[in-house]
Amino acid sequence: MPAPHIYHLQDQQWDHMLLGIPRLAVKDRRVFEAILHVLSTALPWDDLPEDFGITSRTAWNRYQKWQREGLWEDVLSGFLGSCDATEQQLWLRRLQEAALQRTHKYGTRKRPLLAEH
Numbered sequence: 001m002p003a004p005h006i007y008h009l010q011d012q013q014w015d016h017m018l019l020g021i022p023r024l025a026v027k028d029r030r031v032f033e034a035i036l037h038v039l040s041t042a043l044p045w046d047d048l049p050e051d052f053g054i055t056s057r058t059a060w061n062r063y064q065k066w067q068r069e070g071l072w073e074d075v076l077s078g079f080l081g082s083c084d085a086t087e088q089q090l091w092l093r094r095l096q097e098a099a100l101q102r103t104h105k106y107g108t109r110k111r112p113l114l115a116e117h
Contacts (some may be wrong), residue, residue, distance in 0.1 A: 006051055007040075008033055013082035020078045021072060032075060034059040041096040042101035 009017075009072050014029050024032075034052040038045055038059065048056040066072040 004032075004058045006037060006049060009079075009082075013079065016082040017075065017078040019100055020081065021071070021074050024075065028062070029066075031059055033080070035077070036061045038092070040098050042098035 009032070010031060017032075018024055019028070026072075030053055034048055034054055034056075037043070037052070038048060045056045045060045048054075048059055052059070066075060079092060083091060087090065
C-alpha cells in the first residue's frame, strides 16, 4: 500500500490561522501538519513519517495539550476556514473517514477527534 500523501500548508493558510489564533506560534506549523496527517490517514501515531521533522511523541503531546486547553477545535476550524468550500468538504470527509477507521480498529474514544461542523 503506498504511503499517504503528505500535505503541507500553504503560507497564506498558516498566516490565516496565526491571525485567528494568537496562541499559535510559528513553530507549531509542522506540528499541526503532522497532527493533521495522522488524523486524516488513520495511521498510528508511531508511524508518523520523518518528513515532518518532529517526533510522533511531540505531535501526540501537542495534540493532547491542545485538546486539554480547548484549542484543538479552534486550530482545526482555523485551518478549515483557510480552505475553499470544496477543500473544506474534502478535509472533513478525510477526517471523518479516518476517525471511523480508527474506531473500527482501536475501539471508541473518550473524546471525539472531530467536532461537528
